[in-house]
Amino acid sequence: MANTTDVSGKIIQALADYLKRDAASIKPAHHLREDLGLDSMAVIEMLYRIEEAFNLQIPDQDLVGLTTVGHVIDYVQGRVAPTPAKSAAKGTTKTPAKTTAKAVAKKPTAKRSTKSKKA
Structure with missing residues (x-):
């Protein structure tokens, strides 16, 4: 049910709050470590906040692929999107x-x- 802009907006805002930066300065192409300066512990903490915000669990094996803001957005959209499909299946x-x-x-x-x- 969550649309693309809701997901990306929430993720970018969570990053902006964590980094104490303006959300407009964070782009999907930004690399979490290289561009935003997050170390491995900060990345894990951010992903934990995202898990809480979207009520999902990110398995450890999926963490490796989440290197940019865009990767995180795409991943969360993919995990949140199946909800309408389940409703359709119930139908x-x-x-x-x-x-x-x-x-x-x-x-x-x-x-x-x-x-x-x-x-």
Whole structure:
């Protein structure tokens, strides 16, 4: 449900707050360590804040690929985006239930026609 600008805005604002900088000075192309000056502990702390902000967990093996602000934004968008897909999947779950209800409704009709043929 979160759109692209919400995700990138929250991430950039979190970085700006942490670095005590203006959010407009932080760009997706900035490298977390080289351009923004974050050491490995600061990167981990920032990612922890992002986990809390978006209510997700970033597995350790995924940390290696998160080197720029843009990588972090893309990663979080990819993790947040499946939520609408799950809602759509729930919608599809309801559809077979309706189909089943229709099939059940048809069965009594079929029985009635069978009985009327016997009579």
